[in-house]
Amino acid sequence: MSAKPASPGRKKAGKGEETRAKILEAALALFMERGFEQTTMRAVAEEAGVSLGNAYYYFESKEELVQAFYERSHEEHLAATASRLEAERDFRKRVLATLHAKIDTSEPYHRFSGVLFRSAADPHSPLNPFSDASRAVREEAVQLMERVIDGSSLDPPADLRRELPYLLWLYEMGVILFWIFDTSRGRGRTRHLIDRTVPIVTRLISLGGNPILAPLRKAVLKLIRELRDGDAFAGGDAG
């Protein structure tokens, strides 16, 4: 994805790898301390002990620094969730664990998380959760939800079961969106939102098999597929 050296160089680990890491760690410290906007690339370079141009040798843009942390956070979430899921079979509890772990592992990056939201406006940005450039991360996250469901006792209607990992991922994206704007202590509001919505979501899934709601369920699932899989309707790009 990046045209800049992710793993620089030579056959042997070279100087570049060390420099890249120094820039990343300097950026993390400053972003956490000052926020994204208040941190200049000049400050990052100085903190890392390199020139400004050198920082751009490794990272295409200021936002690409954030992308590195986004991916780090994602890896940390996968790791944190794995052990929590082993201990639990109840669907509700598995979802709760997964979402709370997401908040836990995202916390160090909260100060500059607003840039995630901002970059989502760019359809090509690796920070946009729906973009092609973030497909790998997205698929891993949806896979995680697949495992949340798979290892549980949940038994939804087949058509809903097929779409459920993606829907749960969307739900998680909604929670993250809320978290980005949450300034409460310990992200209390987000945690409360999770605790309140997980039972609602669980109930909805259970009710999804109810005959009264079957037409609704089918309509919603149809729409989701259309939106996700694209060009089933409408014209081309109006530019």
Next chain:
Amino acid sequence: MSAKPASPGRKKAGKGEETRAKILEAALALFMERGFEQTTMRAVAEEAGVSLGNAYYYFESKEELVQAFYERSHEEHLAATASRLEAERDFRKRVLATLHAKIDTSEPYHRFSGVLFRSAADPHSPLNPFSDASRAVREEAVQLMERVIDGSSLDPPADLRRELPYLLWLYEMGVILFWIFDTSRGRGRTRHLIDRTVPIVTRLISLGGNPILAPLRKAVLKLIRELRDGDAFAGGDAG
């Protein structure tokens, strides 16, 4: 809201009003042609026939130019919807008319609508639909939804009825969000989304009175109130 002269002035309408309008119209033309990012303030000033600093005399920032169009679009929507609502009593058709009118009146500004999304990251931005700074516009929009419901034959449960204008406005925000990213011809995808979701939403509202769903309805409404009215839980600003 703006600290800069919105209606500049002398006791009599002055030169400023004319200059301000020239800048706005120049900006609109260039934003529509080139998009927000590719349009520089220098180009706007030159097109308007004023100096760069003069443009900043009237508008605090480049984004504030967009705010002017946001408000214009809002006014145009109110006007467009008024007549459409008089001709219709069916709730579904009233919502359809309202949402399609929103897309119609927003269309001239689509090219640079991404900045609306970007500014939503700033809790204080007048472009953030949830901010204090946009309270007036928000309340008018919720009032519009109140009229959509009031002039219809809809009869939802009382607790839902109370929150419904706000919920419909949230729904509209979701549609606008989708529209911002929609590059299809004539915003076909967004219009399809509207046509598909309005029946779903209408059905949900009707089903909201069903005893099976009553606990769900109450839980969702409770959560909405908590989120909107704030500080009922969690601690203060973690900074």
Next chain:
DNA sequence: GCTCCTTGTTGAACGCGTTCAATTATTACC
């Protein structure tokens, strides 16, 4: 008409993200 105050205008300059030609350092190979 003159003076004072306010509005309106300007152009130079600032800091920031970013770029890139020139140079230096490092590595692999002989």
Next chain:
DNA sequence: GGTAATAATTGAACGCGTTCAACAAGGAGC
């Protein structure tokens, strides 16, 4: 150890959004 190729580094400069002191223009009051 020497050479060639490549990676790594630098510092000057660019364009952009924005700022502001200095100045000009306009209107009200005497």
